[in-house]
Amino acid sequence: MSSEQLAPEVRDWLVANGWSPGRDIGQRADELIQVRVQDAERQGRTLRPVPAAVHVIHAFGLLHLNHPTVKHVSWIMDPTLGYEGDARLIQELSFGLGTELFPVGYESSEYGLLLVDERERFFHLHHTGGYYLGENTMDAFSRFLIGAPDPDAEDYFV
Numbered sequence: 001m002s003s004e005q006l007a008p009e010v011r012d013w014l015v016a017n018g019w020s021p022g023r024d025i026g027q028r029a030d031e032l033i034q035v036r037v038q039d040a041e042r043q044g045r046t047l048r049p050v051p052a053a054v055h056v057i058h059a060f061g062l063l064h065l066n067h068p069t070v071k072h073v074s075w076i077m078d079p080t081l082g083y084e085g086d087a088r089l090i091q092e093l094s095f096g097l098g099t100e101l102f103p104v105g106y107e108s109s110e111y112g113l114l115l116v117d118e119r120e121r122f123f124h125l126h127h128t129g130g131y132y133l134g135e136n137t138m139d140a141f142s143r144f145l146i147g148a149p150d151p152d153a154e155d156y157f158v
Helices: 008-016 027-042 051-060 086-097 137-146
Strands: 064-066 074-076 101-107 113-117 122-126 129-134
Touching: 008 137, 027 051, 027 086, 027 101, 051 101, 051 113, 051 137, 086 101, 086 113, 086 122, 122 137, 129 137
Parallel strands: none
Antiparallel strands: 064 074, 074 101, 101 113, 113 122, 122 129
């Protein structure tokens, strides 16, 4: 995502949290993706790193995106966090949505996984279910900043 596509408030927030235009963590992103792929395989599942998720990890990987007004709430852009059985749950959510999903990070309050689909839509896999976070990276970040409600992912099932 280019900095021209970002709303000024989102760009300023990202910069305050360590991002810069043109940021790419390169080989480190590929290593993080491979850790996640291998963990899914260990669980007997296949998670394919969709191009939109790969792009998000390259551009925002390893950032701690702190919420500007809610203390101790962040999006940690590290796809390697997971738990036993999460690959199956990701696949189930993917099936319902009719698209593949890949983890790009997690939220710090309850460690729900942040997922991106083939169209760059963001979803949240929480212990209470799946939730929609935004139509694309810009929308997801904007919604996070303003505290927009997260509709059930089921509203987006095919």
